[in-house]
Amino acid sequence: MRATVAYFTRGGRSERAAQALANELGERGVDVELVRLTPTRGTSLVGGALLAALRVPSGLTHTPDLNGVDLLGLVGPVWAGSITPAMRSMMDALHDIEGRPVVSIVCGLHACTGVAARVVKALHARNAGLVASRAVGRSVLKDPHAIKDLARELCAEALQSTRP
Ligand SMILES: Cc1cc2nc3c(=O)[nH]c(=O)nc-3n(C[C@H](O)[C@H](O)[C@H](O)COP(=O)(O)O)c2cc1C
Structure with a gap:
């Protein structure tokens, strides 16, 4: 089974969450x-x-090729009450997810549940399968154990849909 975890970060917190998700997978x-x-x-x-x-989307220097990928992870910060321009470009590139499961981690100062819910809605509009999603704030992102627990929970949720 193959997965791609795409993330944007400026300060490194989303990168740590993306890395934890990749490690767990x-x-x-x-x-x-x-x-x-x-x-x-x-x-x-x-x-x-x-x-x-x-x-407004930013455009991307490189858009991940999802051919042959069974599960997609998307991790990034909240900026101005929304996803970042880079993540918006990533979402724009996802025309049809073809029922594949997605893990979404939305990283804010606080848990921005409204932003995470909009991401889930946008993913379902692109034909995502099961979406395992969390909005997390600073208290989780600064704690490596909490990030690992989060990654473990999300992987368990997302992978259950791939078992026969
Ligand atoms: C330009 C900018 C706008 C931000 N806007 C919000 C916001 O609206 N709500 C929020 O909770 N956090 C906001 N933040 C904080 C970031 O979402 C938060 O610090 C996040 O963990 C940073 O992730 P990173 O370290 O991966 O860049 C903003 C940060 C920046 C730089």
């Missing part, structure tokens, strides 16, 4: 590729924040 025998999303526009903090506030 790997421990369960999944062949995982961890892909950092790099925006082509809005690369400065102010520029990125502006695009986020306007809900």
Whole structure:
């Protein structure tokens, strides 16, 4: 089984969550590729924040190829009450997820459940299968044990849909 975990980070917290998710999948025998999303526009903090506030995608230097991938992970921060411009570009590239399970981790200062719910809705609109989703705040993201527990829970949820 193959998985791609695509993430965007500026300060490193989402990267740690994405890495924990990839590690957890790997421990369960999944062949995982961890892909950092790099925006082509809005690369400065102010520029990125502006695009986020306007809900405009940034473009990506490289969009992960999901051919042959059985499970998708998406991890990134909340900016201006929404997903980042880079993650918006990633979502735009997902036209049809073809029933595959998705793990979504939305990282904010606080648990931004509304943003996470909108991501789940957008994923279902793109024909995702089971979506295991969490909105997490600083208290979880600064604690390596809590991140590991989160990754374990989300993997268990997402992988149950792939068992025969
Ligand atoms: C431009 C900008 C806007 C942000 N807006 C929000 C927000 O609306 N709500 C929130 O909870 N956190 C917000 N944050 C905080 C980040 O979502 C949070 O610190 C996140 O964990 C950072 O992830 P990272 O370390 O992977 O970049 C914002 C951060 C930045 C840089």
